[in-house]
Amino acid sequence: MATIAVVYHSGYGHTQRQAQAVAQGADAHLIAIDADGNLPEGGWEQLAASDAIVFGSPTYMGGPSWQFKKFADATSKPWFAQAWKDKLFAGFTNSASTVGDKTATLNYFITLALQHGGLWVGNGMMPSNTKAATRDDLNWIGVWSGAASVSPSDASPAEMFEGDLNLARRFGERVAQAAARWKR
Template sequence: MSQVVVVYHSGYGHTQRMAQSVANGAGAELIAIDADGNLPEGAWEKLAAADAIIMGSPTYMGSVSWQFKKFADASSKPWFGQAWKDKLFAGFTNSASMNGDKLSTLHYLFTLAMQHGGVWVGTGMMPSNSKAAKRDDNNYMGSFSGAMAQSPSDAGAAEMSAGDLETARLFGARVAETAARLRK
């Protein structure tokens, strides 16, 4: 069985809820980056042992949160030794606006994965983009690069779109299935 880890920062609970859905789909362990941008005890060892690392951050001002960026900068130590080379990577994000420049955040996560010599896994999902599509359909955001969610700025995490959360779960499952196939 493959080891999958979801490392994420959440400012208001929306990205945490998304991370939980991704982890449920992947059978993954969650590692939360705290409000000061730090990882809990033992997290670096879990990341080192993982076959796949799924990264998540809210999209703030067109990129990852500063807390996630602090984690990314701290990952220069495993980068220097190429400790994460050939691991699978994937990413997800949430913002208040329909677009919100979420793709910039996913590009940041992709670039970080490539810096580490990783292999990126996209959603593998067709978008819900017909006239019959509803907001709670899977992949309503139409993302191929990673999972995206949209949560109105005045909505709590409990009010997230069921479709966005199901998309996150299916995305996590895809990463885990890919990791299992490559582990054979």
């Protein structure tokens, strides 16, 4: 069985709920980046021991939160040692707007993963783009490079769309399946 870590920052709880759904689907360890941009004790060791790392952050102003960027900058130590080379990587994000430049955040994650010599896992799901589609359908906003969700600015984390949480769980399952195949 592959070991998977979900390392994420959440500003208001929506991305945390998304992270929990990804971790549930992947049977992964959650590593929360705190409000100061730091990992909990043992977080770096968990990442080093993982076969796959899933990045998560809200999209703020067209990119990940500064807390996630602080973490990303600190990954220069494992980068220099090529400690994460050949790991699998994936990512997810959330913002209030339907588009909200979420793919810019996912592209940031992809670049970070590739700089580490990793391999990227997208969500592999068809979009729900018919007239009958609703926000409770999988991949209703049509993003393939990761799991993207929408949380209106006046919605609490408890009000997240079920389709987004189901997408996050299914995305976690896909990462786990890819990690199991890659580990063989």
